Amino acid sequence: MTKISLAALVVMVALIGVAAAVPESGDGGRVCPSGCVSWFDGCNNCFCNEDGSLGGCTRKFCPPGTEEPPRCRKWAEPERLCPVGCLQWFDGCNWCQCSEDGTLGACTLRLCPPGTEEPPKCLRWATTTTPGPGPGPPPEEDLE
Known part of the structure; x- marks a missing residue:
């Protein structure tokens, strides 16, 4: 196998791994519930963008059968305001x-x-x- 073919194969495997790490959603890309800022996907921790999409996740290896139910780990705090003046x-x-x-x-x-x-x-x-x-x-x- 040539060096170029090997390099192309490595890139394809890396891209497939990245695509598999991002969960699919049926809500126009929303994965995190509204108001969630830190999401646990069952194995990895992620932060959520304001639109509900994932901003980034850890990339821990999760053997089959070790996953937990996905859940929000941290909800946005309500906006705090000072008294006027x-x-x-x-x-x-x-x-x-x-x-x-x-x-x-x-x-x-x-x-x-x-x-x-x-x-x-x-x-x-x-x-x-x-x-x-x-x-x-x-x-x-x-x-x-």
Whole structure:
């Protein structure tokens, strides 16, 4: 067998393996249920795109008879919002930055064991005054 034929055979086998690893669906390509972000196909773990298609999966070898029922391993968390006017939010475990319209920004990612959460609260509210150089009165030379 020539080197070119051998290389073509290897490529075909690799493509067949990739095609076999992606489950078929009768819902226009949707494999993950709506709201699922991490899917277990019975053997491998996958992440889900917003449209329900698979974004990528592990490629663990799964001997026949070892598969488990497929299921969603992680559902999308509901969108968290800050109270309008709150600039820094504490959700009971993590601190988040917020815009004045209540849109949640970046948050810390602390692991919060069950039972350690505190009541959520706003740590810093927006003010209606024009921002100045900082807290406190202006320097004395500006008072003249």
